[in-house]
Every structure is written in C-alpha cells, then in structure tokens.
C-alpha cells in the first residue's frame with residue numbers, strides 16, 4: 001500500500017529504513033475487540049461469535065439536550081436486519097441509488113420522552129479509531145463525513161473513489177457487511 005498523503009494526526013509514524021522520510025504503518029493496535037489491526041477492518045462474524053463477542057457497544061449523543069448514552073447492539077440480530085434491508089433494496093442499490101434511510105438515519109432519543117430529538121453517534125476524530133461495526137449495526141454510517149467515508153474506502157480497497165458522499169455511504173455499508181460475511185451477497 002502506498003504511503004498516504006492525507007493528514008491524519010492519529011497516524012502512527014514509523015521511520016522508513018531506507019530514507020529519512022516517514023511512512024504510515026499498515027498495522028495499528030486494534031481499536032476495539034471486534035476490530036482488526038488493519039485500518040477500517042472488522043473481524044468476521046464467525047470469528048467474533050466463536051470468540052464469544054455477541055454485543056457491540058458505542059456511544060451516541062442527543063442532538064438537542066446532549067445526553068450521552070452508551071448503546072449495545074446484538075451482533076447477530078442487528079446484522080441480520082442490515083442484511084435483509086440490503087436484500088430488500090438490492091435493485092435500487094444496484095442502480096447506484098443509496099437508500100434514504102442510510103443517508104439520513106433517524107433514531108429518536110429515548111431519554112427525551114417527547115421524541116423531539118434525535119441521537120447521533122459520537123465518531124472518533126481519530127479516523128483509525130472509528131467504531132465502524134457500531135455504525136453499521138446502528139445503521140448510522142450516514143453520519144460520517146465525506147473524509148471519514150473516503151478513509152474507509154481507501155483502506156478497504158474500494159474503488160473507484162468517485163461519486164459523492166451518498167455513493168461512498170452505500171459502499172461503506174456493503175464493504176462492512178462483506179467483512180462480516182465474506183461469502184454474503186454484498187458486492188456493489
């Protein structure tokens with residue numbers, strides 16, 4: 001993998017043996033028990049379940065009152081839900097239409113009893129520490145910035161990196177599902 005030119009302040013810098021130039025390390029400490037040591041990669045479903053990892057956690061924040069809440073997702077149940085959503089929307093996804101629910105993911109804050117506010121995930125400003133599996137299971141990838149999506153696609157060899165934020169959101173959903181279930185029907 002060529003050294004990256006993007007400015008990611010979280011990056012581990014390792015000295016290159018042949019020059020004074022620094023290159024980014026491909027291997028990072030796994031940021032979560034369900035992530036791997038490769039940037040933007042998660043462990044596959046069988047591997048996770050056989051290690052006893054069944055619950056994926058992350059933090060969200062309410063958009064009006066700033067309540068912070070930790071959420072837990074049941075890995076198998078939520079993944080099944082995402083996979084059936086993809087199956088149901090396969091034809092429009094193939095036509096490069098990104099489902100609306102992925103772009104503007106609504107999730108009402110349940111601390112606010114009036115249901116007037118929504119939660120959004122707290123996404124790490126260090127790109128290598130983004131909790132991708134949590135975002136996938138909560139169907140909250142639509143909260144990522146264009147830059148964060150580009151980072152995902154770049155490090156998971158998703159090409160071409162053309163198309164706007166909508167397209168990259170869609171590719172990130174499919175790419176993460178493919179990581180969880182490499183034999184599943186998740187090719188774009």
Ligand SMILES: [Zn+2]
Pocket residue numbers: 062063064065066067109110111112117
């Ligand atoms: Zn709230």
